[in-house]
Amino acid sequence: MxxxxxxxxxxxxxxxxxxxxxxxxxxxxxxxxxxxxxxxxxxxxxxxxxxxxxxxxxxxxxxxxxxxxxxxxxxxxxxxxxxxxxxxxxxxxxxxxxxxxxxxxxxxxxxxxxxxxxxxxxxxxxxxxxxxxxxxxxxxxxxxxxxxxxxxxxxxxxxxxxxxxxxxxxxxxxxxxxxxxxxxxxxxxxxxxxxxxxxxxxxxxxxxIEMSSLRISLVSFFFALVYSSIVSFVSVYAAELQLTEVASYFFIVYVIALIVSRPFTGKWFDQYGANVIMFPSIISFAIGMFLLSQANSAFMFLFSAAFIGLGWGTIFPSAQTIAIQVAAPERRGVATATFLSTMDSGIGIGSVIVGIVGAKIGYSSLYFYSSLFVLVGLIVYYVLHGKASRRSAPEQAFELRKVD
Missing domain, CATH: 1.20.1250.20 (MFS general substrate transporter like domains)
Known part of the structure; x- marks a missing residue:
């Protein structure tokens, strides 16, 4: 083949x-x-x-x-x-x-x-x-x-x-x-x-647990805490904004943005390494959360979905790719399990936290502070993986396996 x-x-x-x-x-x-x-x-x-x-x-x-x-x-x-x-x-x-x-x-x-x-x-x-x-x-x-x-x-x-x-x-x-x-x-x-x-x-x-995949799994956990607010409460927020009729289109726009970007982002990951994709994706995720916090119309609400789709929708598969690449071939099953379990834990824990915080400060404020939280993720990603990701993906995988 x-x-x-x-x-x-x-x-x-x-x-x-x-x-x-x-x-x-x-x-x-x-x-x-x-x-x-x-x-x-x-x-x-x-x-x-x-x-x-x-x-x-x-x-x-x-x-x-x-x-x-x-x-x-x-x-x-x-x-x-x-x-x-x-x-x-x-x-x-x-x-x-x-x-x-x-x-x-x-x-x-x-x-x-x-x-x-x-x-x-x-x-x-x-x-x-x-x-x-x-x-x-x-x-x-x-x-x-x-x-x-x-x-x-x-x-x-x-x-x-x-x-x-x-x-x-x-x-x-x-x-x-x-x-x-x-x-x-x-x-x-x-x-x-x-x-x-x-x-x-x-x-x-x-x-x-695949220890070589744990660092990038923790990165996914960090961002999954924020993504849980989208999965669990974006429809509730839409109702607050009196945009219930367009709430169902949020994920449609989200997916369209992904479909348009996917032919490029995956190839760039392979050609130039993870950082070229991950840093812009994190920034896009933060912009999307900020736009969502400021949404006062159907256009702004759906426009934010495009940035969130480009952001989280690219962070997730890219991080999963890294988790698999840094593990030895015979450990890919454990690496996949480590990554998915850590990410799902972030969504589960995040849903509880978001439900409590959102009820106290309102979802507009929640999404605003979430955008700042995502920006902090630039540092989290760099410390846990980005600083070791300056070579091509195959070289990086070899080097990280050697370190771990």
């Missing part, structure tokens, strides 16, 4: 990722409605269901990374697909808060496993000289699903009811499972030694 990016396997990994994340965002907005409308629950209980899902995903990822290292990507992928599809089917039979909470925990385990598996597989499939570009398009699949999932989910539950909504959910995961089985995984030669390591040493911290 040489240096070719758009191979059959890469396309099927991207399609599978898109469908699994589509299902994730689809249920993220519809499960609370189902709980309140069909099971007579309340908003506090809906919040618990969101937390249960995230806790399960964060908890399982370090173990999933270790299982990939020990037993190979194929077995880990099949196990994650079975759990994820099984959970999607079981939603059709939930009839109480307790059963729904248990199912959300199981579904979170499947989500944590499958995202770790797919992230590891795509890192192996992408040619060495095109990691930034390949991970950028891979990340774009998640962002597009983030825009489409809630839109389709709300349409389904409001127009056709919960049963049809869950059937559509099963279909999306079933199709994603089918495309996953079309991926031709390379034969893994390093697994026997890794398996012996796991069996001999058990669940040691070094087996669960």
């Amino acid at each position: 040489g240096n070719r990016l758009w191979t059959k396997d890469y396309i099927f990994v991207c399609l599978t990722t898109f469908l699994m994340f589509l299902n994730y965002y689809y249920l993220l907005v519809t499960i609370p409605i189902y709980l309140i409308q069909d099971l007579q629950g309340n908003t506090a209980q809906a919040g618990i269901l969101v937390a249960v899902f995230y806790v399960a995903a964060i908890f399982i990822r370090p173990f999933a990374g270790q299982w990939i290292e020990a037993y190979g990507m194929k077995k880990a992928l099949i196990a994650s697909l079975a759990i994820y599809l099984g959970a999607a089917i079981m939603y059709l039979f939930t009839d109480s808060l307790m059963s729904l909470a248990i199912l959300r925990f199981v579904h979170g385990i499947g989500f944590g496993m499958i995202t770790t598996s797919l992230g590891t597989i795509v890192a192996d499939i992408i040619p060495k000289g095109r990691k930034g570009e390949g991970m950028g398009y891979y990340g774009l699949m998640m962002n597009v699903s983030m825009a489409l999932g809630p839109f389709i989910g709300l349409l389904a539950i409001n127009q056709w009811g919960a049963t049809t909504m869950f059937v559509i959910s099963v279909v999306s995961v079933a199709v994603g499972t089918f495309t996953a089985f079309l991926i031709s995984l390379p034969k893994e030669k390093l697994r026997s030694a890794a398996e012996n390591t796991v069996k001999d040493k058990g669940l040691l911290m070094n087996n669960l």
Whole structure:
């Protein structure tokens, strides 16, 4: 295949990722409605269901990374697909808060496993000289699903009811499972030694966390604290501004900005290194948060989405690429798990902090101070990674692995 990016396997990994994340965002907005409308629950209980899902995903990822290292990507992928599809089917039979909470925990385990598996597989499939570009398009699949999932989910539950909504959910995961089985995984030669390591040493911290990827993972944690305010509360802020009718277009603009920029940002990452992409992306993220804090019209509200999309939407795949590059090839599963768990922890913790702070000072002030917080991230990134990222990506990866 040489240096070719758009191979059959890469396309099927991207399609599978898109469908699994589509299902994730689809249920993220519809499960609370189902709980309140069909099971007579309340908003506090809906919040618990969101937390249960995230806790399960964060908890399982370090173990999933270790299982990939020990037993190979194929077995880990099949196990994650079975759990994820099984959970999607079981939603059709939930009839109480307790059963729904248990199912959300199981579904979170499947989500944590499958995202770790797919992230590891795509890192192996992408040619060495095109990691930034390949991970950028891979990340774009998640962002597009983030825009489409809630839109389709709300349409389904409001127009056709919960049963049809869950059937559509099963279909999306079933199709994603089918495309996953079309991926031709390379034969893994390093697994026997890794398996012996796991069996001999058990669940040691070094087996669960990839230390070489921890610094850039902490960078993602820092920015995820701010991004949580967008995921969780931008629609609430839109209502305060009396812009409810345009709130649903926020992530559409966000994704359009990403689609326009993606052909350039990934290639520049590969050609010129991480700093050329990360520093402007952080500044773009800060500008977007500042514009959002000052929004007093639909134009300004949506204009901020473009900068936030260019910012966070580029920071996330770039940081994930770095996390994978600095780890040894046989540790990519653990590196992926370390990165995603750390980032999700930032979103989860940030959602709690933002909810408390936003209620006290208002969301306009919150987003203003968040823009300053993001600018501080320039220093955080430089200290934790940027100062070591002055060479090309392959040279940087070698050097950082040597240091760690």
